[in-house]
Amino acid sequence: MFQVSLPQSLHSDLPLTALAPMQDVTNLKFMKVIAHYGNPDYFFTEYFRVNETSRLNPKILASITENDTGRPVFAQMIGESIPDLVRTAKELCTYNIAGVDLNMGCPAPRIYRKQAGGGLLLVPEKVDRILAELRQAVNDRPLSVKMRLGFENSDTFFQILDIINRHSIDLLSLHGRTVKDRYQGRVNYALIAQAVRHVNCPVLANGNIYSAAQAMSVLEQTGAVGVMVGRWAIGNPWIFHQIRQALRSEPITPPPLTEVRHYIDRLYQTPEAPNIPERARVGYLKLFLNYIALSVDSQGNFLRLMRQAQTEVELFQICDRFLLADPAQTLALAPLITRDLT
Known part of the structure; x- marks a missing residue:
C-alpha cells in the first residue's frame, strides 16, 4: 500500500483550509459564492448516497464537472455496502476529482441507524474491510476519510486510527465531537492532537472553527496540517481569506x-x-x-x-x-x- 500526493494547495507556505461538506449547502452554487470571497484549498461535495440501486446524483456531480473555482474537489460518499462503495468510487474516479472521501461521521439518525456515516464507528471490523477494498479501487487518487471521535464515546477511536494507517489513507478530516454530540458541546481538540501524532497521513481539524483567531488556536493546539470549516463559513464567507491573513500576521478588516x-x-x-x-x-x-x-x-x-x-x-x-x-x-x-x- 502507498499514499498518494494530495492536490497542490493555494499557498504552499501556509496550513491547508477546506470547506466542510454540508448536505443541501455545499452545492456548485455555494462553492462558487465562497470562491468569490476567498477560496479554501479544498472543496468537498455533498455526499453521494451509495446503495444497491444508487447512481451518481447529477446535481452533486455538477459541483465537480461544472466547477470553475480553480480548486480541487473531493467527491464524498456515504454508505455501508462494500461492493457498491467500490463501484461508486471507481465511477467517481472517471471524473476530474481531487480524491474520494468516505463519510464516517454523519450524525443524522436516519443515516447512522443504517450503519452508514457515523454508524460505521461502531463496527471497526467493517471499516477495515471497506477501507481495504476502497484502497485497492482508488489506487491512483487520494483516498480520504471524514470521521468523528467515536459514536457515543472514543472507545474505538485509536482502533480506527490504526485501520486508517493500515490502509494508507491520504487525508483524515477529524471532527472533535462524537456522533451523539452532533453539533453541541465542547470540541475535544486534545484528541485531535493525539490523532495527528498517531496517524501517518495529514489531518484537518474540524469542529467549531468560527473565526480566523480560532483557526490559529486550533492549529496550535492540534498540530494539524490545516482546518476544515463548515457552517461558520456560511455566516462568514470571508473566513478562508481571513485565516490566511491571520497566518501571515496581517490585520483583518471585517466586512461591512x-x-x-x-x-x-x-x-x-x-x-x-x-x-x-x-x-x-x-x-x-x-x-x-x-x-x-x-x-x-x-x-x-x-x-x-x-x-x-x-x-x-x-x-x-x-x-x-x-x-x-x-x-x-x-x-x-x-x-x-x-x-x-x-
Missing part, C-alpha cells in the same frame, strides 16, 4: 454589513428561481440566514424576524433594515453569542 447584504443577494440569485415556488425560495435563503443572523445582530432580533417572514419582499425588507441602516457597521469577527456548529 452592506457587503453581507450583497452576499445574501449572491446566495439568492439562481437561474432556476422562476421555476421554484416563492415559499421554497424563501425557505432556502432562511437556511443560510440562520447562520448569518447572530453575527449581524447579537440580540437575536434579526434572527427572530427573519424566521417569521413569509414572502420575498418581507424577507428582503428585514435584511435591508438590519444590514443597510448603518454603513459603518461591520460583521462580527467572532460570535457574540456562542453557537456550537461544525
Whole structure:
C-alpha cells in the first residue's frame, strides 16, 4: 500500500483550509459564492448516497464537472455496502476529482441507524474491510476519510486510527465531537492532537472553527496540517481569506454589513428561481440566514424576524433594515453569542 500526493494547495507556505461538506449547502452554487470571497484549498461535495440501486446524483456531480473555482474537489460518499462503495468510487474516479472521501461521521439518525456515516464507528471490523477494498479501487487518487471521535464515546477511536494507517489513507478530516454530540458541546481538540501524532497521513481539524483567531488556536493546539470549516463559513464567507491573513500576521478588516447584504443577494440569485415556488425560495435563503443572523445582530432580533417572514419582499425588507441602516457597521469577527456548529 502507498499514499498518494494530495492536490497542490493555494499557498504552499501556509496550513491547508477546506470547506466542510454540508448536505443541501455545499452545492456548485455555494462553492462558487465562497470562491468569490476567498477560496479554501479544498472543496468537498455533498455526499453521494451509495446503495444497491444508487447512481451518481447529477446535481452533486455538477459541483465537480461544472466547477470553475480553480480548486480541487473531493467527491464524498456515504454508505455501508462494500461492493457498491467500490463501484461508486471507481465511477467517481472517471471524473476530474481531487480524491474520494468516505463519510464516517454523519450524525443524522436516519443515516447512522443504517450503519452508514457515523454508524460505521461502531463496527471497526467493517471499516477495515471497506477501507481495504476502497484502497485497492482508488489506487491512483487520494483516498480520504471524514470521521468523528467515536459514536457515543472514543472507545474505538485509536482502533480506527490504526485501520486508517493500515490502509494508507491520504487525508483524515477529524471532527472533535462524537456522533451523539452532533453539533453541541465542547470540541475535544486534545484528541485531535493525539490523532495527528498517531496517524501517518495529514489531518484537518474540524469542529467549531468560527473565526480566523480560532483557526490559529486550533492549529496550535492540534498540530494539524490545516482546518476544515463548515457552517461558520456560511455566516462568514470571508473566513478562508481571513485565516490566511491571520497566518501571515496581517490585520483583518471585517466586512461591512452592506457587503453581507450583497452576499445574501449572491446566495439568492439562481437561474432556476422562476421555476421554484416563492415559499421554497424563501425557505432556502432562511437556511443560510440562520447562520448569518447572530453575527449581524447579537440580540437575536434579526434572527427572530427573519424566521417569521413569509414572502420575498418581507424577507428582503428585514435584511435591508438590519444590514443597510448603518454603513459603518461591520460583521462580527467572532460570535457574540456562542453557537456550537461544525
